[in-house]
Amino acid sequence: MHRLVAAALVAAYLFLVAHLTLTDPSNGRWAFSLADRVAVRLSDGALTWTETEVLANIALFVPLGFLLTIATGSAWVAVTLCALLSAGIEWMQLTLLPTRVPTLDDVVHNSLGGVVGAAVAVVCLALVAGATGSRRRAAVSARG
Numbered sequence: 001m002h003r004l005v006a007a008a009l010v011a012a013y014l015f016l017v018a019h020l021t022l023t024d025p026s027n028g029r030w031a032f033s034l035a036d037r038v039a040v041r042l043s044d045g046a047l048t049w050t051e052t053e054v055l056a057n058i059a060l061f062v063p064l065g066f067l068l069t070i071a072t073g074s075a076w077v078a079v080t081l082c083a084l085l086s087a088g089i090e091w092m093q094l095t096l097l098p099t100r101v102p103t104l105d106d107v108v109h110n111s112l113g114g115v116v117g118a119a120v121a122v123v124c125l126a127l128v129a130g131a132t133g134s135r136r137r138a139a140v141s142a143r144g
Contacts, residue, residue: 065117
């Protein structure tokens with residue numbers, strides 16, 4: 001059941017990613033403004049816009065890496081899909097969207113976000129599996 005829910009959340013999240021990356025940049029101004037305000041506040045103004053953009057590109061793909069790991073059951077598949085999706089976005093920006101600036105750095109940063117999300121999912125899944133296993137062992141001991 002959790003895989004089905006994760007897959008549905010992936011589909012919904014992909015709409016947000018598409019909106020932010022494949023439309024006129026002014027459509028996502030709210031997200032970039034929010035990222036900049038948060039980064040400035042958390043860093044006491046020490047981060048430049050370039051550094052904020054790097055962190056925003058990483059953060060954008062963390063939920064995707066997390067959800068794809070749960071949906072597919074494989075961190076490797078999730079990270080690969082994140083990297084391929086990011087490369088596809090940058091290619092579409094290059095070929096179809098003259099108002100966008102595609103870069104290889106974006107692919108690297110998005111992929112890194114996918115890795116972080118997948119790693120968090122692996123840890124969460126291991127914790128859940130450990131907790132479930134402990135409850136099962138306790139139930140068997142109580143019966144035995």
